[in-house]
Amino acid sequence: MTDAAIPVTGxxxxxxxxxxxxxxGAKIEKDGRQWSVVLxxxxxxxxxxxxxxxxxxxxxxxxxxxxxxxAPESPFVERVLDEAADRTPVGSVSFTSDGVDIRFPPWxxxxxxxxxxxxxxxxxxxxxxxxxxxxxxxxVSEYQREELRAVAIDLNDEEECPxxxxxxxxxxxxxxxxxxxxxxxxxxxxxxxxxxxxxAVENDVSSVVRETRxxxxxxxxxxxxxxxxxxxxxxxxxxxxxxxxSDRIEEVNETIEAASEQQERVDGLRKRKxxxxxxxxxxxxxxELSSQIxxxxxxxxxxxxxxxxxxxRIRPVAATAISYERGDLELALQSNSTTFSRxxxxxxxxxxxxxxNCERCGKPLTAExxxxxxxxxxxxxSCCGE
Amino acid sequence: xxxxxxxxxxFRHEDVDVLASKPEDPPSLEEHLLTxxxxxxxxxxxxxxxxxxxxxxxxxxxxxxxxxxxxxxxLFEMNGKALLADEVGLGKTIEVGMILKEMHYRGTDDAVLxxxxxxxxxxxxxxxxxxxxxxxxxxxxDDFAGFDAQDHVIASIDTAKSDRHRSTVLARDWDVLVLxxxxxxxxxxxxxxxxxxxxxxxxxxxxxxxxxxxxxxxxYNIISLLRPGLFGTREAFHHYFVNKSQETLVNxxxxxxxxxxxxxxxxxxxxxxxxxxxxVTTRTFEPSPAEQDLYQSVTDYVRTAYGEDQxxxxxxxxxxxxxxxxxxxxxxxxxxxxxxxxxxIIPHADQLERILDRVEAVxxxxxxxxxxxxxxxxxxxxxxxxxxxxxxxxxxxxxLIETLADEGYTTHPFHGGHTSDEKEEIVERFEEEGGVLxxxxxxxxxxxxxxxxxxxxxxxxxxxxxxxxxxxxIHRIGQDxxxxxxxxxLEDTIEEYVLERLYHKIDLFQQSVGExxxxxxxxxxxxRNFEDEVFERLVSADSEVxxxxxxxxxxxxxxxxxxxxxxxxDFNAGVFxxxxxxxxxx
Numbered sequence: 001m002t003d004a005a006i007p008v009t010g011x012x013x014x015x016x017x018x019x020x021x022x023x024x025g026a027k028i029e030k031d032g033r034q035w036s037v038v039l040x041x042x043x044x045x046x047x048x049x050x051x052x053x054x055x056x057x058x059x060x061x062x063x064x065x066x067x068x069x070x071a072p073e074s075p076f077v078e079r080v081l082d083e084a085a086d087r088t089p090v091g092s093v094s095f096t097s098d099g100v101d102i103r104f105p106p107w108x109x110x111x112x113x114x115x116x117x118x119x120x121x122x123x124x125x126x127x128x129x130x131x132x133x134x135x136x137x138x139x140v141s142e143y144q145r146e147e148l149r150a151v152a153i154d155l156n157d158e159e160e161c162p163x164x165x166x167x168x169x170x171x172x173x174x175x176x177x178x179x180x181x182x183x184x185x186x187x188x189x190x191x192x193x194x195x196x197x198x199x200a201v202e203n204d205v206s207s208v209v210r211e212t213r214x215x216x217x218x219x220x221x222x223x224x225x226x227x228x229x230x231x232x233x234x235x236x237x238x239x240x241x242x243x244x245x246s247d248r249i250e251e252v253n254e255t256i257e258a259a260s261e262q263q264e265r266v267d268g269l270r271k272r273k274x275x276x277x278x279x280x281x282x283x284x285x286x287x288e289l290s291s292q293i294x295x296x297x298x299x300x301x302x303x304x305x306x307x308x309x310x311x312x313r314i315r316p317v318a319a320t321a322i323s324y325e326r327g328d329l330e331l332a333l334q335s336n337s338t339t340f341s342r343x344x345x346x347x348x349x350x351x352x353x354x355x356x357n358c359e360r361c362g363k364p365l366t367a368e369x370x371x372x373x374x375x376x377x378x379x380x381x382s383c384c385g386e
Numbered sequence: 387x388x389x390x391x392x393x394x395x396x397f398r399h400e401d402v403d404v405l406a407s408k409p410e411d412p413p414s415l416e417e418h419l420l421t422x423x424x425x426x427x428x429x430x431x432x433x434x435x436x437x438x439x440x441x442x443x444x445x446x447x448x449x450x451x452x453x454x455x456x457x458x459x460x461l462f463e464m465n466g467k468a469l470l471a472d473e474v475g476l477g478k479t480i481e482v483g484m485i486l487k488e489m490h491y492r493g494t495d496d497a498v499l500x501x502x503x504x505x506x507x508x509x510x511x512x513x514x515x516x517x518x519x520x521x522x523x524x525x526x527x528d529d530f531a532g533f534d535a536q537d538h539v540i541a542s543i544d545t546a547k548s549d550r551h552r553s554t555v556l557a558r559d560w561d562v563l564v565l566x567x568x569x570x571x572x573x574x575x576x577x578x579x580x581x582x583x584x585x586x587x588x589x590x591x592x593x594x595x596x597x598x599x600x601x602x603x604x605x606y607n608i609i610s611l612l613r614p615g616l617f618g619t620r621e622a623f624h625h626y627f628v629n630k631s632q633e634t635l636v637n638x639x640x641x642x643x644x645x646x647x648x649x650x651x652x653x654x655x656x657x658x659x660x661x662x663x664x665x666v667t668t669r670t671f672e673p674s675p676a677e678q679d680l681y682q683s684v685t686d687y688v689r690t691a692y693g694e695d696q697x698x699x700x701x702x703x704x705x706x707x708x709x710x711x712x713x714x715x716x717x718x719x720x721x722x723x724x725x726x727x728x729x730x731i732i733p734h735a736d737q738l739e740r741i742l743d744r745v746e747a748v749x750x751x752x753x754x755x756x757x758x759x760x761x762x763x764x765x766x767x768x769x770x771x772x773x774x775x776x777x778x779x780x781x782x783x784x785x786l787i788e789t790l791a792d793e794g795y796t797t798h799p800f801h802g803g804h805t806s807d808e809k810e811e812i813v814e815r816f817e818e819e820g821g822v823l824x825x826x827x828x829x830x831x832x833x834x835x836x837x838x839x840x841x842x843x844x845x846x847x848x849x850x851x852x853x854x855x856x857x858x859x860i861h862r863i864g865q866d867x868x869x870x871x872x873x874x875x876l877e878d879t880i881e882e883y884v885l886e887r888l889y890h891k892i893d894l895f896q897q898s899v900g901e902x903x904x905x906x907x908x909x910x911x912x913x914r915n916f917e918d919e920v921f922e923r924l925v926s927a928d929s930e931v932x933x934x935x936x937x938x939x940x941x942x943x944x945x946x947x948x949x950x951x952x953x954x955x956d957f958n959a960g961v962f963x964x965x966x967x968x969x970x971x972x
Contacts, residue, residue: 005429016427020420058440059491084424089405091418132425139393148429172419173426181415191406198399213393218622219615220392301392308393315400317425320418 002165004132004150006173008072014056015175017070017077020084021049033057034067046083085317090190092321093168094182095349097122100171102329103163103351111370111381116339117332120346122325127155127183129193130168130320133201136313137209139216149204151197152322155189160200167349168322182323194316201314213310220308227300231289238286245279324348335373342378360384436461436484438491447517448862449484450659452652453477457484459650466589467612469568471962472652474595474901474955476659479510482564482591483518489589490520495561497537498522499587502566503907504542505851505915510566511540534558543571547581560587567907568592571611572604582611595904596954597649598961602628602635605645613648635961651962662865664857666895668873670882671752680744681879684709684716685924687737692925694733703921708779710881711845712753712786713745715779720745753874754789757842760872761795761822764840770820771795772838776856777845778827786824786844796821802828827852835859839867844874846881848917850894854902857895871895880924883937888920891941892948901951908947 006012018035021028024043029036033056037049055067060074068076097120104115130152137145152165171177185193252272259265292299329346332339345353356365358380365371369380379385436458442449452472460468460481470478482500489495500522502510507524514520523530525541533539533546533554543565546555563585565571571578590612598604606623609616617623627641628634635641673681688702701719708715720741726732757775765771777783780801787797798816800809800823816823817837827847829835838860847853861869875881889895892905906916919940927933 004426006423006426008427008430012427012430016420016423020424023416023420081424081428084420085428086421087424088413088417088421091413091415091421093415093419132422134425134429146429148426169426172422179415179419181412184412187406191403194406202397209395213395215615216393218618221622222615222619224392225619304392305394310393310395311398312395313398313400316405318418318422319405320422 002150002162002169004148004169010056010058010072013072013077014070016084017054017080019175020080034064035070047079089318090320092182092184092323093172094180095167095171095322095324096180097325097348099177099179100167100348102346103167103349104331105352105356105365106367107356107365107370108331108333110367111335111372113333113335113371113373115331116334119330120325120327120348121330122327122348124326125183125323126326126347127185128152128161128164128322128324129155129185129190129197130165130322131194131197131316132318133197134313134315134317135201135205136315137205137212137310138313139212139308139310145208145212147205148317149201151200151204153193153196153200155185155193158196161347161350164322164324164347164350167351168320171349182321185321190319190321194319198314198316205312205314209310209312216308216310220304223304223308224297224300228293228297231292231297235286235289235293238282238289242279242282242286245275245282249275249279322349324350326353333371333373333378335371338373340373340376340378358383436488438487439484441491442484442487442518447480447483449480450477450657452657453481453484456481456650456652457488460591461485461488464648464650466562467591467648469592469594469597469608469612469649471594471597471649471958473654473959474904476652476654476657478593478595479513479566480517482593483514483520485591486514486520486562486564487518489562494589495538497558497560498539498562498564499533499546499555499560499585500540500564500566501543501546502540503570503903503910504544505906505910506566506903507540507542509851509855509903514540543578543581547577552581555581556584556586558586560585561589563587563590565590565592567903568594568608569596569599569604570907570911572597572599572607574607579607579611596951596958598958599954602961609645609648616644616648653959661861663868664861664871664896665868666871666873668875668885669756670875670877670885671756673752673876673879674748676744676747676749677752677876678878680713680716680741680748681709681876683737683741683744685880687734687741689925690737691734699921702925703917706880706921706924707845707848708782710876710879711777711779712751712782713748714785715781717742717745718781752876753844754785756874757786757844758790758793760840760842761790765795768840772816772820772823773840773842774823774825774829774835774838774860775842775844776825776827776829778847779845780826782844783824783826790822790824798823800825800829802826827856829856829859836862836865839865840870840872842872842874846873846875846884846889848884848920850889850892850902850916851906853889853894880920883924883933884920887934887937887941888944892944904951904955905944905947908951909944 018028021037021039024045024047025040026043026049027038035054035056037052037054039045039047039049053064053067054070054076055063057063057069057071057074060069060071063069068074070077102118102120104118108115130150133149133151135147135149137147150165150169152161152168153159154161154164171179249272252268252275256265256268256272259268325348327346328343329352330341330343332341334340344356347353356371356378357363358365358369359377360374360379361383363369363380363383365378365380369382371378372381372385373379374384436454439449439454453476456470456472460466460470470481472478472481486495486498489498500510500514508526511522511524514522520538522538522540523536525539525545530536533541533551534557541551545551565582571582573579592608592612594608597608603620603624606617606620618626627637629636684705688706691698692702701723705716705719708719720738724732724735724738724742732738761771761773761775764773775786777786783799783801787799791797796819798812798819798821800812804812812823813835823838841856841860843853843856847856857869857871873885875885892902894902909916909919923933923936923940927936
């Protein structure tokens with residue numbers, strides 16, 4: 001699964017605002033870093049731009065008077081992004097070998113073998129859905145974590161296609177590339193695909209959730225531990241205070257016993273009553289703390305559990321149906337002055353779709369064990385290379 | 387109780403139906419892709435570029451890649467709470483400067499507190515101002531009015547924790563806390579640790595090259611101040627990461643994973659810092675008989691006067707420094723001592739008068755002749771004959787300027803009395819015209835003087851940090867030639883002792899500021915100050931032999947501090963060896 005977020009640089013924001021305003025039919029007149037913008041009357045937007053001057057700024061507070069800054073985090077840019085983010089969440093695109101460059105696997109590009117020629121022959125079209133999910137993980141002891149994850153699911157075999165998702169993100173971010181619309185899919189198929197993608201996202205974030213939970217648990221444990229220490233200390237203090245108070249009551253008792261005057265006796269009785277009440281309060285507090293210790297602090301645990309609870313939100317924000325070609329990729333490979341030809345199952349945007357193995361020992365070819373050629377066989381450079 | 391009892395997980399799934407039911411008409415691809423991109427931008431970090439970088443003056447500060455990377459990670463990947471633990475000499479102060487500059491740019495620095503060891507506070511103040519344009523008040527400033535009177539404060543940690551200031555320091559909510567040499571706050575049972583624990587702050591940056599001083603508990607204590615809970619309880623930390631004998635680490639990978647969330651450590655051999663060689667020559671000369679007499683009479687006076695009134699220490703120290711700088715510098719101070727209101731009795735006036743007589747007896751100071759040999763050699767061998775001559779005193783500077791000008795040199799005086807525009811012009815003229823720039827120690831960090839590669843220490847500050855700062859004006863990143871440092875001293879004077887016994891013992895002239903500050907801070911931690919130590923030895927020795935022995939003892943002590951600092955550096959390098967705390971693996 002792929003992180004779909006892109007850095008919010010000044011340049012990225014500027015490009016986006018221009019593209020969005022143009023899509024609304026805006027007329028933009030540029031003068032250096034200042035743009036004068038007029039929107040058509042019937043533009044479907046809540047933005048009000050009628051001759052408004054927008055200014056590209058490094059610092060949103062540093063623009064000419066009356067100009068609206070275009071800068072990361074500037075209020076205008078936030079509004080544009082908010083509006084555009086909800087506007088057209090579902091769409092379709094087509095990946096064909098004419099429009100998308102061939103991607104070679106790392107077990108070729110990271111090794112000693114050169115690709116002299118590559119020929120893709122499409123045999124059939126496939127359909128996939130690439131969905132973007134907003135994932136929020138939140139707990140009290142950590143900063144909220146917000147992510148955007150992309151997951152592509154092939155509609156035929158319902159398998160996840162990570163490389164297709166990567167290609168999709170690269171291609172939509174490349175404003176020099178013309179993309180074509182693909183086949184649209186009906187609501188039921190889209191829903192099935194999104195359900196599958198949703199499960200994939202949940203599985204994918206499980207390790208992050210587990211780590212976050214471990215950290216949150218440590219923080220919660222410390223909190224409970226500190227509380228436990230505090231309660232024990234308080235109980236010990238109370239024991240001492242109870243003992244002192246009992247001694248004092250005993251002393252007052254002796255005073256009452258020995259009193260010769262009525263007033264002295266009454267004062268003593270009053271004092272004893274007062275101390276006895278105080279003693280009862282302390283005992284009650286002591287008993288309450290002892291009970292907490294014996295039962296393992298259930299109330300405090302509930303309170304901590306409530307505060308440290310981990311919430312994971314997963315929300316789909318956009319889905320694109322991708323029509324893509326599958327077929328054979330014939331590669332003319334050259335290594336050690338030997339040229340050799342091999343054919344692999346290939347998907348446009350998805351890359352080589354089959355696992356390749358060393359033809360001598362059967363070990364998988366990877367970036368660490370890349371392909372090389374010996375005699376008439378393709379072998380792993382690490383496992384069986386010279 | 388299982389370990390996870392206290393944290394429940396709740397998954398909230400928002401219905402996919404809402405999205406699936408959206409398409410009524412086939413939407414346009416262009417509009418759809420804009421929605422996709424808008425969501426991606428919303429999810430992106432809110433501009434994690436260091437926007438203030440373009441506002442820094444490259445003349446004042448040369449940023450290195452590892453420093454920019456560290457500042458970026460501390461701010462954006464560690465949520466503004468980080469332990470900057472680069473090895474010594476890689477510019478942790480610069481990293482913090484960049485962080486603070488960026489926070490200033492983004493308006494999140496309303497109240498900033500930088501806590502440092504005492505002897506580094508003013509250096510921090512100067513660096514922040516000169517390299518980053520950040521104006522801090524220091525607790526050593528004359529107009530320092532307390533921690534609640536200013537919003538940007540640099541202070542020694544011991545001042546902050548003192549009874550006088552503690553309550554005001556703790557009463558504020560600081561936006562940013564910077565703690566230099568954080569390993570001195572490693573012990574949880576100290577007032578310093580308690581202060582840090584109680585301070586209220588949103589962002590914190592701790593600096594140390596040696597997070598571990600004794601055992602890995604130090605690391606626990608420091609990190610717990612930054613990120614409480616990262617390592618769990620102290621017991622849990624010990625149980626999980628330290629073997630019973632406390633000599634080795636266990637579960638290193640897990641420790642590394644957790645440390646990576648909060649600690650950045652760049653290693654010297656992974657950075658592109660490359661200094662040219664430094665060539666240091668000390669020239670000692672036999673003083674003339676008149677100079678010998680003068681030196682002896684000043685030293686005698688200083689000893690007598692200090693024995694009777696220690697309150698005069700600063701003036702007496704100055705006299706002792708001036709006598710080896712120039713008769714002119716000495717003369718001014720002695721005359722001031724004698725110039726008091728009528729009727730007031732001046733202690734040892736006769737001795738002071740005698741000193742004045744002996745000042746007059748010195749015809750041509752030996753040092754003045756020797757400096758000309760260096761400038762003359764430079765005139766022949768160095769581009770435009772550029773040499774910087776440093777002195778601590780304006781009167782000496784004046785004399786040097788007069789003498790060198792008479793000898794036909796192009797001269798440029800540089801001192802603290804100039805405005806910053808004037809200083810700028812002087813440096814530009816020096817670069818263009820060449821010749822000799824005679825500067826007091828007002829020549830500060832920010833000045834870019836890499837175009838010159840020869841300096842002369844006409845007299846020597848007793849504070850080694852100042853010596854290094856002088857050399858640092860030309861021996862810095864960007865200097866592409868070998869640097870020549872000439873020290874001039876007179877035989878059998880305090881300067882010779884300081885030079886030979888002390889500075890050479892700690893290899894001062896080859897140390898970086900970072901290495902030096904570590905040695906000096908260690909000295910400070912034992913309650914001592916370098917300059918005071920030197921002075922005390924000078925005035926308290928009963929004989930020449932005793933003084934030599936005393937200075938030898940101090941040298942050995944310094945050597946020990948240096949060895950300890952080196953050992954700790956090696957120890958930390960060993961502990962963190964194999965730890966990839968540089969760039970994130972993600």
